[in-house]
Amino acid sequence: RKEVEQDPGPFNVPEGATVAFNCTYSNSASQSFFWYRQDCRKEPKLLMSVYSSGNEDGRFTAQLNRASQYISLLIRDSKLSDSATYLCGFNQAGTALIFGKGTTLSVSS
């Protein structure tokens, strides 16, 4: 099993749609989890951390399922500006983040 797996997509959705991505990880000792957004030819930018209890930031909701070893990102009411690649990342304390290859989202009008 790969260290981290993401469905590369692309996910093509209309404006206003709800879309969800998952990211599975193989290292059960992983402690910190993040979602990053990367626009074309730009650097990744932190979207949100993922907490055990789940967390929400506006239209974005992140969940962690330790038993099944995956994190999820839910985007509600998609906007054109949400079009990007979404990367998941995780690590143990004191180690560097390991990133997935990303899921591409395309929101159309």
Place this chain on the structure above:
Amino acid sequence: GAGVSQSPSNKVTEKGKDVELRCDPISGHTALYWYRQSLGQGLEFLIYFQGNSAPDKSGLPSDRFSAERTGGSVSTLTIQRTQQEDSAVYLCASSFDSRIGVYGYTFGSGTRLTVV
């Protein structure tokens, strides 16, 4: 500075030449990371510095790659005898000490390296 600064933003070099890439992290960030991203690929971890501890070099692909961090701040990634497969965007990131808390990274805008 306000963000992570990388230079140069673009570098074209001939196969076999050495290159140096520079990263200036956010002031106060004790952790510094180098990644590279090839076209259409994910982020590949290269090396990680945390304060004065020995760096984690486990991601360096070959002994042609090396990095140093002077004074706990600026870092230089050196690639010797460049090969065409070294062409990629090299990204630097910094964060607070990840051993004591959950901190996301701030990335620089990267150095796009092209080996011809």
